[in-house]
Amino acid sequence: MFVGHAFLAFGFATLLTRRMLPTDGPSILSGRIELRYAIAVGLAAALFASLPDVDVVHAAFQVVSLPEDSTAFDHFWTATDERHRTMTHSLVVAVLGSLGFGLWTVRRAAGWLALSGVVALVAVTDGPVGGLVIVLFVIAGVVVATVADEVGLSTRAIGGAALLGLLVHPFTDLLTGEPPAFFAPFDVVPIANRIELFGDPTANLLVAFGTELAVIWFGLLVGITALGIDPRRHVHVGAVLGIAYAPMALVLEGATVDHAVPFVATILPIGLVGAVSRERPWTAPGALTAVLTGLAAITLALLAFTLAHVAIA
Numbered sequence: 001m002f003v004g005h006a007f008l009a010f011g012f013a014t015l016l017t018r019r020m021l022p023t024d025g026p027s028i029l030s031g032r033i034e035l036r037y038a039i040a041v042g043l044a045a046a047l048f049a050s051l052p053d054v055d056v057v058h059a060a061f062q063v064v065s066l067p068e069d070s071t072a073f074d075h076f077w078t079a080t081d082e083r084h085r086t087m088t089h090s091l092v093v094a095v096l097g098s099l100g101f102g103l104w105t106v107r108r109a110a111g112w113l114a115l116s117g118v119v120a121l122v123a124v125t126d127g128p129v130g131g132l133v134i135v136l137f138v139i140a141g142v143v144v145a146t147v148a149d150e151v152g153l154s155t156r157a158i159g160g161a162a163l164l165g166l167l168v169h170p171f172t173d174l175l176t177g178e179p180p181a182f183f184a185p186f187d188v189v190p191i192a193n194r195i196e197l198f199g200d201p202t203a204n205l206l207v208a209f210g211t212e213l214a215v216i217w218f219g220l221l222v223g224i225t226a227l228g229i230d231p232r233r234h235v236h237v238g239a240v241l242g243i244a245y246a247p248m249a250l251v252l253e254g255a256t257v258d259h260a261v262p263f264v265a266t267i268l269p270i271g272l273v274g275a276v277s278r279e280r281p282w283t284a285p286g287a288l289t290a291v292l293t294g295l296a297a298i299t300l301a302l303l304a305f306t307l308a309h310v311a312i313a
Contacts, residue, residue: 004212005172007219009049009165014042014222016164017157039226041157044148046219048101048165051144052088054136085173087122087130088137089180094166096121097138101145102159115142125185172215175208176257194257200313201256206306208257209264213299220292234289235296238273242300245270249308267305273297 017038087093096118104111115138123131141162148158170180179191196204224231248266255263274294 002212004215005049005165005169006046008172008215009161009168010042010046011215011219011222012168013045013161013164014038014226016160017041018226037153037157039223040148040151040153041161042219042223044144044153044158045161045165045168047144048098048141048162049169051137051140051166052085052169054140055086055088055133057133057136085170085178085180087126087134087181087184089170089173089182090184091167091170091182092184092186093118093122093134093137094163094170097141098159098162098166100138101141101162102155104142104145105149105155105158111142121185175204175211202253202309205255205257205260205263206302206309209260209267210302210306213295213302216295217299220295224288229288231292234285234292236289236293238276239293239296239300241273242270242297242302243304245301246304246308249305249312253312267298267301270301271295271298 015038021037096114100111100114100118102111103114119131119134119138122134145158145162148161149155153161170182173180174191174195177194179189179194182188182190197207198204221231245267248263252263252266271294274290274292274297
């Protein structure tokens with residue numbers, strides 16, 4: 001998933017924190033101390049969930065030296081396959097890394113020792129390039145942990161957010177590409193192939209895209225309701241224009257997970273309908289209306305495309 005891991009981690013972390021904390025006390029955002037704190041924990045989890053994709057930096061550096069007869073786009077994805085979804089997506093690294101990030105907020109020396117051990121483990125088992133990628137992973141995580149500590153999150157909350165975010169990420173990749181190396185550096189492969197529920201390649205693309213939309217909705221609705229906002233008041237009728245995307249099922253009959261660019265590039269602009277509203281988009285309520293209406297339009301477009309695809313299949 002492109003951003004689904006962040007929304008999924010945010011939603012789970014916010015819900016868990018709200019359930020675990022008391023319900024009284026002042027708060028700037030919501031009037032309840034656990035809501036403000038829960039949202040902060042959720043945001044930390046979302047940032048930690050994004051850390052594993054730092055491994056694409058390896059591919060970005062390789063694009064500067066293109067081989068003959070290769071475009072930057074093709075070379076980038078070819079290089080990405082060499083390093084992406086390996087060590088940074090490992091559940092082993094997730095556990096050890098979250099421990100190190102938590103320790104960092106209490107005792108810097110202990111945190112650096114634990115995180116240095118993660119870097120050493122990867123460097124020894126995956127080579128110097130893998131070690132450098134993990135160094136970037138660790139630096140980014142330390143930045144997130146430090147900011148979370150500065151805004152007042154407890155060590156337990158930071159460690160928990162890191163663990164949740166890093167554990168969630170690899171599972172969100174199972175529908176969109178080769179399965180991550182869940183137990184790297186150990187040679188254990190619990191899932192060898194991408195999960196495909198249907199024999200129809202286009203149906204599998206729709207499932208993957210629909211799952212991405214679902215987790216984005218989940219994260220947004222958890223955060224919005226935690227702030228005491230009724231999301232129904234921020235979706236205007238213009239979202240129904242998404243239904244007009246249905247005829248694209250005739251144009252994009254060969255769309256698959258491996259060739260999803262035309263589908264994604266044409267369905268995402270449907271969300272711009274959310275910007276057409278009576279509310280000013282540069283205000284907080286207007287921005288929320290634009291986002292939710294746009295997301296609703298994309299969701300209706302997906303449903304319309306799916307029904308049309310089933311009808312012509």
